[in-house]
Amino acid sequence: MALVVQKYGGTSVADIKRIENVARRVIKTKQAGNDVIVVLSAMAGETDRLINLAHQAAADPDSREYDALISTGEQVTVTLLSMVLNRLGYKARSFLSFQIKINTDRAHKKARITKVDTRKMREELKKGSVLVVAGFQGVDEENDITTLGRGGSDTSAVALAAALKADLCEIYTDVDGVYTTDPNIYDKARRLERISYDEMLEMARAGAKVLQPRSVEMAKKYEVPIYVKSSFSDEGGTLVTKEDKEMEKEVVSGVTYDRDQAKITVINVPDRPGIAARLFTPLAEHNIMVDMIIQNASVDGFTDLTFTVSRKDVKQAAVLVQEAANDIGAARVEIDDSVAKVSIIGVGMVSHSGVAAKMFTILAKEGINIEMISTSEIKISCVVKAKYTELAVMVLHDAFELEK
Amino acid sequence: MALVVQKYGGTSVADIKRIENVARRVIKTKQAGNDVIVVLSAMAGETDRLINLAHQAAADPDSREYDALISTGEQVTVTLLSMVLNRLGYKARSFLSFQIKINTDRAHKKARITKVDTRKMREELKKGSVLVVAGFQGVDEENDITTLGRGGSDTSAVALAAALKADLCEIYTDVDGVYTTDPNIYDKARRLERISYDEMLEMARAGAKVLQPRSVEMAKKYEVPIYVKSSFSDEGGTLVTKEDKEMEKEVVSGVTYDRDQAKITVINVPDRPGIAARLFTPLAEHNIMVDMIIQNASVDGFTDLTFTVSRKDVKQAAVLVQEAANDIGAARVEIDDSVAKVSIIGVGMVSHSGVAAKMFTILAKEGINIEMISTSEIKISCVVKAKYTELAVMVLHDAFELEK
Numbered sequence: 001m002a003l004v005v006q007k008y009g010g011t012s013v014a015d016i017k018r019i020e021n022v023a024r025r026v027i028k029t030k031q032a033g034n035d036v037i038v039v040l041s042a043m044a045g046e047t048d049r050l051i052n053l054a055h056q057a058a059a060d061p062d063s064r065e066y067d068a069l070i071s072t073g074e075q076v077t078v079t080l081l082s083m084v085l086n087r088l089g090y091k092a093r094s095f096l097s098f099q100i101k102i103n104t105d106r107a108h109k110k111a112r113i114t115k116v117d118t119r120k121m122r123e124e125l126k127k128g129s130v131l132v133v134a135g136f137q138g139v140d141e142e143n144d145i146t147t148l149g150r151g152g153s154d155t156s157a158v159a160l161a162a163a164l165k166a167d168l169c170e171i172y173t174d175v176d177g178v179y180t181t182d183p184n185i186y187d188k189a190r191r192l193e194r195i196s197y198d199e200m201l202e203m204a205r206a207g208a209k210v211l212q213p214r215s216v217e218m219a220k221k222y223e224v225p226i227y228v229k230s231s232f233s234d235e236g237g238t239l240v241t242k243e244d245k246e247m248e249k250e251v252v253s254g255v256t257y258d259r260d261q262a263k264i265t266v267i268n269v270p271d272r273p274g275i276a277a278r279l280f281t282p283l284a285e286h287n288i289m290v291d292m293i294i295q296n297a298s299v300d301g302f303t304d305l306t307f308t309v310s311r312k313d314v315k316q317a318a319v320l321v322q323e324a325a326n327d328i329g330a331a332r333v334e335i336d337d338s339v340a341k342v343s344i345i346g347v348g349m350v351s352h353s354g355v356a357a358k359m360f361t362i363l364a365k366e367g368i369n370i371e372m373i374s375t376s377e378i379k380i381s382c383v384v385k386a387k388y389t390e391l392a393v394m395v396l397h398d399a400f401e402l403e404k
Numbered sequence: 405m406a407l408v409v410q411k412y413g414g415t416s417v418a419d420i421k422r423i424e425n426v427a428r429r430v431i432k433t434k435q436a437g438n439d440v441i442v443v444l445s446a447m448a449g450e451t452d453r454l455i456n457l458a459h460q461a462a463a464d465p466d467s468r469e470y471d472a473l474i475s476t477g478e479q480v481t482v483t484l485l486s487m488v489l490n491r492l493g494y495k496a497r498s499f500l501s502f503q504i505k506i507n508t509d510r511a512h513k514k515a516r517i518t519k520v521d522t523r524k525m526r527e528e529l530k531k532g533s534v535l536v537v538a539g540f541q542g543v544d545e546e547n548d549i550t551t552l553g554r555g556g557s558d559t560s561a562v563a564l565a566a567a568l569k570a571d572l573c574e575i576y577t578d579v580d581g582v583y584t585t586d587p588n589i590y591d592k593a594r595r596l597e598r599i600s601y602d603e604m605l606e607m608a609r610a611g612a613k614v615l616q617p618r619s620v621e622m623a624k625k626y627e628v629p630i631y632v633k634s635s636f637s638d639e640g641g642t643l644v645t646k647e648d649k650e651m652e653k654e655v656v657s658g659v660t661y662d663r664d665q666a667k668i669t670v671i672n673v674p675d676r677p678g679i680a681a682r683l684f685t686p687l688a689e690h691n692i693m694v695d696m697i698i699q700n701a702s703v704d705g706f707t708d709l710t711f712t713v714s715r716k717d718v719k720q721a722a723v724l725v726q727e728a729a730n731d732i733g734a735a736r737v738e739i740d741d742s743v744a745k746v747s748i749i750g751v752g753m754v755s756h757s758g759v760a761a762k763m764f765t766i767l768a769k770e771g772i773n774i775e776m777i778s779t780s781e782i783k784i785s786c787v788v789k790a791k792y793t794e795l796a797v798m799v800l801h802d803a804f805e806l807e808k
Contacts, residue, residue, distance in 0.1 A: 016461055019461070053480070057420055057423070057487035058487045058488060062487050065498055066483070066487070068482075069483035069487075075479075076454070076476055080461045080473065083461035083470070087462035093468070094469055094472055099547050143502065
């Protein structure tokens with residue numbers, strides 16, 4: 001008998017009919033002799049409805065209250081699925097974070113899970129119940145409700161799977177797996193049968209929306225196999241797992257893009273210690289995430305510093321950076337919010353030289369200027385003008401023969 | 405400095421604009437130098453929306469899940485009011501039952517509060533915060549969410565006031581106090597300045613909808629003064645308090661009616677021990693509340709037994725009673741679901757003979773036949789044909805000079 005954790009996203013529980021569809025999948029898994037823990041998101045649109053209410057109440061709503069408000073969305077879906085399962089003759093019980101104890105730190109809106117108590121869940125599983133657990137939420141040490149950020153239910157599911165040493169964590173969504181690139185942008189995109197944690201992580205970070213990056217980090221850390229599938233079909237699926245010898249070592253396994261990028265350049269920065277700290281500390285204090293950072297080689301004691309932030313943060317960031325630039329005596333600050341990041345990802349890259357050169361050549365051939373470059377062991381990202389996003393994705397997908 | 409508990413009902417928090425109106429009242433009370441605890445219901449209509457979802461999920465939804473579902477309505481309003489108060493510069497924090505610990509028994513949908521932990525609330529009050537507490541809900545010893553039944557937020561407010569020994573419990577609603585009768589039925593209805601717990605209790609039980617009877621019982625037990633007011637006006641109000649010498653000892657202080665009545669008569673019941681138990685036990689087992697019970701004097705060892713139930717229960721009750729009637733050898737069962745109960749209430753009744761006779765005479769003069777009578781020390785109730793409800797209320801209101 002295996003223990004399976006299944007997570008269903010907002011579109012899979014958007015109304016009672018779809019919740020009944022979820023119930024049928026749960027029952028099938030249960031009838032196959034497995035113990036099942038289900039983790040749910042809120043009904044599609046519900047979290048946005050609640051966020052809208054919060055912003056009617058206050059332009060900048062108190063974050064403790066905000067979390068307690070939006071966590072009601074998952075409370076609704078878990079109780080409804082439990083009702084349907086009970087009606088169909090399967091013992092099911094909903095659980096909120098405070099009932100299980102899923103503890104997090106106190107960082108409202110983007111809390112991190114610190115501890116999952118498995119005692120109550122094991123007791124309930126022993127009684128033969130299906131456990132239906134509210135995703136996306138936790139409680140801090142004061143029993144205040146916290147939420148884990150967009151896509152946080154993925155992390156909830158992996159955290160439960162890790163804590164209970166589940167055999168499998170299935171993530172049901174509205175697509176049938178992980179693709180070599182976004183099929184909405186390029187119809188030659190191909191579904192991957194398997195992908196390593198590291199590749200998935202880079203893909204998620206580089207803009208692929210199928211899994212929350214933190215859920216992949218956690219899955220890697222605790223070696224929880226994740227199976228990404230569609231809740232609307234029995235076909236397809238992608239297994240996210242640790243790298244092994246049998247895994248096809250593609251040089252490049254995916255092309256991703258992220259349009260939520262804005263570029264900020266500080267020109268003629270005096271090149272002395274403490275300058276970077278002066279620039280980036282105010283951003284951190286305002287919770288503005290910086291993605292790529294590039295610093296040119298210093299010429300005559302001056303350098304240019306370029307970095308990217310999310311487009312929604314660019315206005316606030318510009319103000320903070322301009323202040324810092326004045327302080328440190330930089331020449332000026334330039335903003336460009338019409339850029340995008342295009343990345344190629346693959347574990348095989350490590351052992352193949354020339355991948356980066358090939359990427360740059362292909363983009364150059366299409367007349368696409370590369371404005372920033374950043375690399376990791378298994379990823380190369382280029383910032384380009386936003387209007388070239390689709391073109392760049394397509395030519396890279398072709399050049400690295402991802403359609404197979 | 406006084407401690408004031410304020411409860412606002414669903415129409416008072418129906419949208420953000422009304423929640424802002426509530427915030428202004430809270431701030432006014434706070435500025436007058438009081439500590440304030442606010443208890444809220446769900447937005448008007450929200451609980452019904454959630455109940456409808458539950459009934460889409462299952463005809464007879466699991467009651468543990470049902471309570472966890474509908475308790476989200478209050479979670480939404482308490483967080484929104486806290487956001488508004490914080491925005492306006494007043495420290496406010498929302499609290500759910502599990503965070504304070506408001507403990508109840510395990511009777512889902514109609515749980516009773518067993519214990520209120522005051523430690524957390526006192527701590528927060530010391531910090532100068534306004535506490536905004538979700539009404540209508542509690543947690544049982546397993547930390548399962550329970551609800552207190554319709555109007556349960558009144559009971560939540562009184563329970564907090566009692567536990568914290570608050571100076572006053574204000575119940576804000578959409579009417580400006582307690583009236584001698586329903587102003588929608590009779591425009592001569594007069595608002596009462598004061599009313600005793602016992603009278604209020606009889607009124608609530610006899611059909612007046614302004615306060616949940618259990619909240620009045622609890623207020624009486626712990627001597628919590630309740631002030632019933634409108635959240636839409638500064639005028640009016642009725643103080644519900646213990647009887648004292650200064651209180652005007654009206655013979656009759658109010659006329660109430662309850663249309664949710666159906667009459668069941670079991671004809672020719674053999675008059676022997678155990679018969680009543682055989683009739684009423686199945687009803688209790690099916691959670692059917694019996695209101696009035698009348699048994700005629702026995703003639704030749706046979707008697708007729710008449711009682712009333714809520715109209716929504718009459719079909720199920722009829723089946724159960726028919727079974728029992730067959731068992732015990734009664735002649736037949738008669739059902740009449742077009743009756744209503746009209747009651748007069750007043751503490752002065754105890755010391756004034758002839759009040760009942762006067763009531764019967766007045767009804768008779770209008771040709772209203774009395775089908776059942778029941779009395780307590782401070783109340784006389786008559787069951788009459790439903791079509792006479794308004795007429796009975798008006799002639800009794802006139803005869804006992806309630807318009808003053």
